[in-house]
Amino acid sequence: MQLETFELERTQSLWENTVEYNLTETGIHPLTLRELLPAPELERLYDIPIGYGQTNGSIELREAVSALYPGADRDNVLVTNGSIEANFIALWTLLEPEDELVVMLPNYMQIWGLGRAFGMKVKPFYLREELGWQPDLDELGKLVTSKTKMIAVCNPNNPTGAVLTDEAMSEIVKLAQGVNAWLYADEIYRGAELKGDETPTFWGRYDKAIVAGGLSKAYALPGLRIGWLVGPDDEISDFWARRDYVSITTAILSNRVATLALQPELRQKILERNRKMLRENLAMLTEWVVEHDPLFKFRPPQAGGMTFLSYEMDMNSTELVTRLRKERSTFIVAGDSFGMDGRVRIGIGSEQDYLQAGLKRIDELLVDITAC
Numbered sequence: 001m002q003l004e005t006f007e008l009e010r011t012q013s014l015w016e017n018t019v020e021y022n023l024t025e026t027g028i029h030p031l032t033l034r035e036l037l038p039a040p041e042l043e044r045l046y047d048i049p050i051g052y053g054q055t056n057g058s059i060e061l062r063e064a065v066s067a068l069y070p071g072a073d074r075d076n077v078l079v080t081n082g083s084i085e086a087n088f089i090a091l092w093t094l095l096e097p098e099d100e101l102v103v104m105l106p107n108y109m110q111i112w113g114l115g116r117a118f119g120m121k122v123k124p125f126y127l128r129e130e131l132g133w134q135p136d137l138d139e140l141g142k143l144v145t146s147k148t149k150m151i152a153v154c155n156p157n158n159p160t161g162a163v164l165t166d167e168a169m170s171e172i173v174k175l176a177q178g179v180n181a182w183l184y185a186d187e188i189y190r191g192a193e194l195k196g197d198e199t200p201t202f203w204g205r206y207d208k209a210i211v212a213g214g215l216s217k218a219y220a221l222p223g224l225r226i227g228w229l230v231g232p233d234d235e236i237s238d239f240w241a242r243r244d245y246v247s248i249t250t251a252i253l254s255n256r257v258a259t260l261a262l263q264p265e266l267r268q269k270i271l272e273r274n275r276k277m278l279r280e281n282l283a284m285l286t287e288w289v290v291e292h293d294p295l296f297k298f299r300p301p302q303a304g305g306m307t308f309l310s311y312e313m314d315m316n317s318t319e320l321v322t323r324l325r326k327e328r329s330t331f332i333v334a335g336d337s338f339g340m341d342g343r344v345r346i347g348i349g350s351e352q353d354y355l356q357a358g359l360k361r362i363d364e365l366l367v368d369i370t371a372c
């Protein structure tokens with residue numbers, strides 16, 4: 001198997017802990033257990049035997065997850081080690097080598113890279129900035145064929161922060177239905193909307209829709225490593241059987257904390273805390289972009305802790321972020337990681353002082369660059 005480097009994840013893994021300002025994250029500044037839970041709940045955690053637990057996820061957690069998806073019950077849920085494991089298992093289970101996989105780009109590049117490694121025929125369809133980061137539906141219509149086995153989307157999208165319109169969602173469902181393909185939606189940024197309602201889920205729109213979600217982004221709890229798959233009972237059983245070969249289970253303590261975080265009142269509190277941070281940080285970043293006009297431009301995200309900026313500078317994006325990392329100990333993501341040079345992704349989920357200091361470091365580098 002030929003595996004291409006997962007550039008986005010690999011560069012982050014290499015450098016995110018070595019810099020002073022890491023602005024590569026797309027989630028929100030993580031919560032501590034103390035911030036999250038009242039003392040009596042913390043106290044109860046001490047007494048949980050640290051066993052394997054229920055390997056498809058505790059019943060209470062699967063029930064809490066299924067409550068987020070109308071019509072679903074606990075048998076429609078497999079709890080996974082982050083949504084990254086959800087994506088891996090879904091792709092590995094549902095498709096065979098040579099199958100045609102139509103994938104939204106730009107994207108978190110896992111499904112794109114894995115599909116290629118598994119020998120699938122990966123056909124990208126693009127979100128277009130001139131269409132407000134929506135897909136060109138005619139173009140997508142031409143790409144989907146009778147051989148298409150899956151259409152995979154990321155909604156809200158990483159890195160653009162765009163949310164599909166209702167029209168686009170309906171058309172994607174129609175196209176998948178028309179060729180009897182799986183519709184796979186990575187919805188990990190759902191709940192991190194900057195304004196308006198929660199992004200609608202693809203779950204329930206089509207009997208072959210499978211969605212992934214998790215606590216790493218909108219809930220600011222990435223270290224719990226809790227993600228999930230929601231799908232038809234039979235496929236959820238198949239996913240579980242495959243997962244036996246991968247990681248057996250998810251951590252029992254994480255299952256308990258995740259269950260508590262998903263109880264309606266606490267869930268609401270977490271999401272409100274996070275959306276407030278994102279709104280305030282987006283306002284600050286927007287000001288920064290305006291100050292740098294016309295060097296940087298961007299379409300504000302609708303959801304998620306990230307902004308995807310284009311820049312007017314005669315410099316490759318990898319070179320720009322490498323200089324920023326080496327010379328100013330500040331880390332952002334190169335557009336190259338998404339196959340889109342001339343852009344950078346800057347996270348807006350950190351604490352405000354930290355983000356501000358990171359942006360100042362970018363300013364310092366820009367002064368150096370323009371002085372040359």
Ligand SMILES: Cc1ncc(COP(=O)(O)O)c(C=O)c1O
Nearest residue numbers: 082083084108158188214216227
């Ligand atoms: C779209 C998308 N899916 C999945 C993941 C993996 O997240 P997790 O930490 O839940 O495994 C990420 C991480 O950045 C992501 O952006």
